[in-house]
Amino acid sequence: MIIFKQVKDLTKYLQKQQAAKNSIGFVPTMGALHEGHLSLLKECKKMSKITVCSIFVNPTQFNNTEDLDKYPKSVSNDILLLEQNECNVLFLPDEKEIYPDERSKQKHFDLGYLETILEGEFRPGHFQGVSLVVEKLLKIVNPDFLFLGQKDFQQCLIIKRLVGLMNRNIKIIICPILREESGLAMSSRNLRLSFSDRKLASELFLTLVSIKNKLKSEDFLKVKDQAIQDLETKGFKVEYLELAKKNNLEIVSHFNPREKLIILIAAFLGDVRLIDNLLINP
Numbered sequence: 001m002i003i004f005k006q007v008k009d010l011t012k013y014l015q016k017q018q019a020a021k022n023s024i025g026f027v028p029t030m031g032a033l034h035e036g037h038l039s040l041l042k043e044c045k046k047m048s049k050i051t052v053c054s055i056f057v058n059p060t061q062f063n064n065t066e067d068l069d070k071y072p073k074s075v076s077n078d079i080l081l082l083e084q085n086e087c088n089v090l091f092l093p094d095e096k097e098i099y100p101d102e103r104s105k106q107k108h109f110d111l112g113y114l115e116t117i118l119e120g121e122f123r124p125g126h127f128q129g130v131s132l133v134v135e136k137l138l139k140i141v142n143p144d145f146l147f148l149g150q151k152d153f154q155q156c157l158i159i160k161r162l163v164g165l166m167n168r169n170i171k172i173i174i175c176p177i178l179r180e181e182s183g184l185a186m187s188s189r190n191l192r193l194s195f196s197d198r199k200l201a202s203e204l205f206l207t208l209v210s211i212k213n214k215l216k217s218e219d220f221l222k223v224k225d226q227a228i229q230d231l232e233t234k235g236f237k238v239e240y241l242e243l244a245k246k247n248n249l250e251i252v253s254h255f256n257p258r259e260k261l262i263i264l265i266a267a268f269l270g271d272v273r274l275i276d277n278l279l280i281n282p
């Protein structure tokens with residue numbers, strides 16, 4: 001694996017690959033890699049000649065400085081994992097390389113309705129920060145394929161919109177959520193959970209499955225209220241629990257068996273914020 005820290009060196013290398021007609025697959029991450037990230041890399045390897053992974057903890061997408069400061073970092077282990085999984089290129093820029101000055105942070109993206117709900121509502125500015133960094137990364141890497149995780153489902157739709165705004169021909173592949181045996185969605189933030197909270201955290205997934213099973217016979221809004229109450233009794237602080245249309249995340253109040261829907265949840269356990277989702281009629 002070749003590690004690039006500077007944009008100019010990476011660009012030179014990738015231009016050569018493009019001239020040789022080698023397809024480029026890209027997996028952007030914030031590091032503290034786990035099996036979920038590696039599953040994206042595996043898909044990327046299947047489809048592309050050159051696999052590029054990036055690790056950059058993007059400050060502009062954190063609306064809470066404590067969350068940024070406490071974000072887990074394990075670069076040497078990440079490099080080892082990427083080597084073992086035969087990644088070809090790691091882009092590991094420092095902050096100045098991505099944001100050389102304040103001006104490079106000042107851009108507004110027209111994300112429409114998508115940034116006003118769910119994660120957008122509870123993390124103001126978050127998707128502007130995501131778009132800012134992803135646009136820069138896509139311009140640098142110029143990939144044929146972009147691999148994203150369903151774990152961050154709303155982010156996938158935002159990035160689809162961004163790629164449309166950029167007018168780029170990049171194929172986006174959304175990979176399924178990898179879970180621990182307990183059902184807990186793998187996440188770098190899980191490293192911050194205490195032993196007992198990590199066990200408790202699987203309740204989020206169990207709740208989504210239980211709601212899915214009840215949807216056909218019970219009213220969603222009643223099921224939702226009960227689920228939030230149960231989770232809060234167990235120690236969660238639920239930010240949202242919603243049923244929405246899969247294609248545009250329009251929030252709905254009732255289950256419709258003919259529609260492709262998704263249940264999405266965000267909740268705090270202590271000071272760790274967890275998100276998860278489950279597709280209905282995928």
Ligand code: AMP
Pocket residue numbers: 028029030031035036037039040147148149150151152175176177178179185186187188
């Ligand atoms: P992050 O490092 O959290 O920014 O995640 C980088 C990419 O990995 C994003 O596209 C995530 O959606 C994806 N990802 C994170 N967790 C998982 C998981 N448990 N299963 C599959 N993909 C994931």
